[in-house]
Amino acid sequence: MNASKILPGELRRHPLFGGLDDAQLAQLLETARIIHLDEGQHLFQCQQQASQFFMLRSGTIRLYLSAPDGSEKVIHLITAGETFAEAITFMEGQVYPVNASALDACEVLAFSNQTFRAILRESTDTCFRLMADMSTWLKRQLADIDALTLQNATLRFTNYLLHQVPTGAEHEATIKLGAPKHVIASRLSIQPESFSRILRNLQREGHIIAEGNLIHIKDLDTLGQTVAQPHPFKNL
Amino acid sequence: MNASKILPGELRRHPLFGGLDDAQLAQLLETARIIHLDEGQHLFQCQQQASQFFMLRSGTIRLYLSAPDGSEKVIHLITAGETFAEAITFMEGQVYPVNASALDACEVLAFSNQTFRAILRESTDTCFRLMADMSTWLKRQLADIDALTLQNATLRFTNYLLHQVPTGAEHEATIKLGAPKHVIASRLSIQPESFSRILRNLQREGHIIAEGNLIHIKDLDTLGQTVAQPHPFKNL
DNA sequence: CAAAAGGTTTAACACAGGTCAAGGTGATCG
DNA sequence: CGATCACCTTGACCTGTGTTAAACCTTTTG
Numbered sequence: 001m002n003a004s005k006i007l008p009g010e011l012r013r014h015p016l017f018g019g020l021d022d023a024q025l026a027q028l029l030e031t032a033r034i035i036h037l038d039e040g041q042h043l044f045q046c047q048q049q050a051s052q053f054f055m056l057r058s059g060t061i062r063l064y065l066s067a068p069d070g071s072e073k074v075i076h077l078i079t080a081g082e083t084f085a086e087a088i089t090f091m092e093g094q095v096y097p098v099n100a101s102a103l104d105a106c107e108v109l110a111f112s113n114q115t116f117r118a119i120l121r122e123s124t125d126t127c128f129r130l131m132a133d134m135s136t137w138l139k140r141q142l143a144d145i146d147a148l149t150l151q152n153a154t155l156r157f158t159n160y161l162l163h164q165v166p167t168g169a170e171h172e173a174t175i176k177l178g179a180p181k182h183v184i185a186s187r188l189s190i191q192p193e194s195f196s197r198i199l200r201n202l203q204r205e206g207h208i209i210a211e212g213n214l215i216h217i218k219d220l221d222t223l224g225q226t227v228a229q230p231h232p233f234k235n236l
Numbered sequence: 237m238n239a240s241k242i243l244p245g246e247l248r249r250h251p252l253f254g255g256l257d258d259a260q261l262a263q264l265l266e267t268a269r270i271i272h273l274d275e276g277q278h279l280f281q282c283q284q285q286a287s288q289f290f291m292l293r294s295g296t297i298r299l300y301l302s303a304p305d306g307s308e309k310v311i312h313l314i315t316a317g318e319t320f321a322e323a324i325t326f327m328e329g330q331v332y333p334v335n336a337s338a339l340d341a342c343e344v345l346a347f348s349n350q351t352f353r354a355i356l357r358e359s360t361d362t363c364f365r366l367m368a369d370m371s372t373w374l375k376r377q378l379a380d381i382d383a384l385t386l387q388n389a390t391l392r393f394t395n396y397l398l399h400q401v402p403t404g405a406e407h408e409a410t411i412k413l414g415a416p417k418h419v420i421a422s423r424l425s426i427q428p429e430s431f432s433r434i435l436r437n438l439q440r441e442g443h444i445i446a447e448g449n450l451i452h453i454k455d456l457d458t459l460g461q462t463v464a465q466p467h468p469f470k471n472l
Numbered sequence: 473c474a475a476a477a478g479g480t481t482t483a484a485c486a487c488a489g490g491t492c493a494a495g496g497t498g499a500t501c502g
Numbered sequence: 503c504g505a506t507c508a509c510c511t512t513g514a515c516c517t518g519t520g521t522t523a524a525a526c527c528t529t530t531t532g
Contacts, residue, residue, distance in 0.1 A: 007295075065378075067386040074382065090364070090371040097378050120363070122517050124356065127363035128326070135326040136369045141377040142333055143313065148384045150303040151424045153489070180509070189385045194489055389519070416479065430519055432481050 006032060006109060014055065016133050019125040031112035035100035046099045050088040052110045056080055060179060063098045064186070074157075074186040077103075087134050089113040103179055121183060125163030130169055132165050141206055148189060154198050156188045161208075161215065171220055177213040242345060250291065252319055252369050255361040264355060267348035272337035282335045286324040286344045292316055295342030296415060299334045310422040312376075313339075313415055323370050325349040339415055357369060361367070384425060390434050392424045394459050397444075399452065407456055413449040 008025050011017040017025065034057075037043060043054065043061065054061075061078035074206045075098055078084050088096060090106075094113075120127050121127050147156045177184055185195035202208045209216040217223055244261050247253040256264070270293075273279060279290070290297075297314035311334055317447050324332060330349075330409065356363050383392045401409045413420055421431035435451075438444045443459050445452040453459055 008265055071386060073382070073385040075378070087367070087371050087374055090367040092368075092372075097375055121360050122361060124358075124360055127356070127360060127367070131323070131326040131363070131367060131370065132328075134367065134374065135323050136328075138323055138370065138373060138377065139327055141334055141381065142311070145377065145380055145384065146301050146309070148381065149309040150301060150307060162450050166318060182509070191490060192510070193491080193512085197489090199510085220359065418479070427520060428480070429482085429521080433519090436481085 031115045033110045035108040037106040043100040050096050053086040055083045055109040057107040060103040153190045174216045265353045269346045271344045274344040279336040280332045289322040291319045291345040293343040296339040389426045410452045
């Protein structure tokens with residue numbers, strides 16, 4: 001599948017490509033490819049040589065780590081419009097540090113690292129955009145480490161929920177989980193069984209109403225505050 | 237304290253500055269400052285406006301996160317020669333995402349973000365160096381997330397130990413912990429008490445000999461393999 | 473040098489969340 | 503339309519690690 005169908009405007013909408021001129025964009029598209037993935041199919045594996053980076057057009061991609069014993073940990077869920085693996089070119093070894101597989105049917109744009117590096121060589125503006133991009137990945141990962149070490153499972157989930165709330169929501173909101181619950185659970189480093197229990201507890205305590213992959217938050221302010229302290233009345 | 241005493245060669249040894257020409261280096265040094273920190277003193281606090289990044293000349297700096305309940309998590313220990321906070325200029329908000337304090341007396345070089353950005357504008361080579369630098373931070377954090385989610389406390393510690401082993405060591409090695417044990421423990425997201433137990437267990441099982449802040453590894457190959465499976469004979 | 477302070481170790485106990493096992497529900501399929 | 507499969511839930515149990523408390527250094531300090 002070649003890239004003749006890729007629209008320049010589609011790329012320009014992404015901050016990373018927002019500063020490219022027509023010639024640079026054409027240059028990038030020349031070596032770009034469209035990749036179709038079926039559900040469950042891998043885009044790349046950990047440790048594999050990285051010659052491309054990607055932008056997801058549609059579907060959901062799961063970035064995850066595998067342990068020798070077979071257990072897995074979802075690092076990030078990519079949704080339509082996001083780029084990923086754009087920083088790998090600058091790592092020594094230039095191999096993907098995670099696995100990437102499709103959660104459902106996906107359409108992915110694949111760009112040549114080599115071509116993009118050539119463009120970066122000529123454009124400090126795009127360098128700056130990539131560095132801004134990389135810094136948001138750094139901040140995201142830092143937030144994850146914070147969550148893993150300083151928050152308990154329930155708090156990780158409520159924070160996750162609150163991050164899904166569309167801007168502008170006032171007091172309540174209904175969130176649709178973008179992936180099977182066990183995938184969200186892995187993203188939050190929680191076992192499916194624990195995730196289920198957390199959901200039940202939050203519902204029992206009146207914070208949310210969960211129905212399938214829809215979660216209704218009754219009060220945005222209460223959630224996150226009340227839940228924050230695991231044992232507010234421990235010493236009474 | 238001005239920067240008249242900063243030697244250009246000192247900076248050039250660091251990969252980040254390795255591509256700067258004399259004029260650029262002079263420009264950077266013009267707005268650089270030397271900062272002396274006493275033990276325990278803060279270099280910056282989380283959420284503080286970031287107008288500088290740093291290179292540590294001597295001593296040890298602790299980068300850490302704080303939770304509202306007062307608990308802390310050491311993210312990284314900076315040792316002499318390392319740069320840090322160099323990526324913050326590209327984050328939106330441009331505030332430090334962590335705290336930084338001195339574990340002992342430190343001498344720190346502080347560089348102006350504004351000046352460095354000006355240099356980056358003129359030098360894609362230095363952009364590439366900074367991106368390589370940022371990608372190693374990304375990979376480090378990923379390794380931490382991996383460790384936190386897919387490894388237990390003992391494994392995190394043995395992996396940490398093995399990373400401290402100087403290259404070239406054959407079968408055994410003696411590691412000197414570069415910080416108080418409770419700081420290393422926090423770096424590994426382990427409580428001091430648990431850390432102490434892990435040390436005792438590894439010693440009882442004959443893997444290491446611990447004496448103060450010195451840890452002797454009896455067999456580099458055995459450690460990391462034998463220890464890897466928590467319960468190898470669980471089902472016997 | 474006694475006292476205070478900070479770091480480390482030990483032991484007893486507690487618990488969040490992992491593990492195991494079983495059952496439910498809904499979708500897909502031959 | 504029964505069978506299979508994937509996902510989710512529930513309950514009982516287990517364990518790694520946190521917590522609490524106390525004792526033990528070692529170093530610093532008045």
